[in-house]
Amino acid sequence: xxxxxxxxxxxxxxxxxxxxxxxxxxxxxxxxxxxxxxxxxxxxxxxxxxxxxxxxxxxxxxxxxxxxxxxxxxxxxxxxxxxxxxxxxxx
Numbered sequence: 001x002x003x004x005x006x007x008x009x010x011x012x013x014x015x016x017x018x019x020x021x022x023x024x025x026x027x028x029x030x031x032x033x034x035x036x037x038x039x040x041x042x043x044x045x046x047x048x049x050x051x052x053x054x055x056x057x058x059x060x061x062x063x064x065x066x067x068x069x070x071x072x073x074x075x076x077x078x079x080x081x082x083x084x085x086x087x088x089x090x091x
Contacts, residue, residue: 012038 027037074080 023037023041024034027034030037032040
């Protein structure tokens with residue numbers, strides 16, 4: 001049996017007039033219907049949220065690796081104090 005996915009319907013109430021006008025203006029600019037503009041805005045937001053989540057996960061993995069490689073926090077010679085002293089002493 002094939003599973004058929006259908007598009008969901010959403011009904012939105014009490015949209016602030018300024019937001020509605022901004023959506024209408026964007027729809028005109030992009031030559032879309034208001035509905036298509038709203039769908040695009042929702043899909044774009046969902047994609048950005050997913051990209052943000054992916055970035056957060058990648059950064060967390062990077063932190064875990066860094067702590068595994070450098071349990072004291074910094075590679076030898078790259079401690080903040082060492083860098084500041086070097087910069088100060090070379091002036």
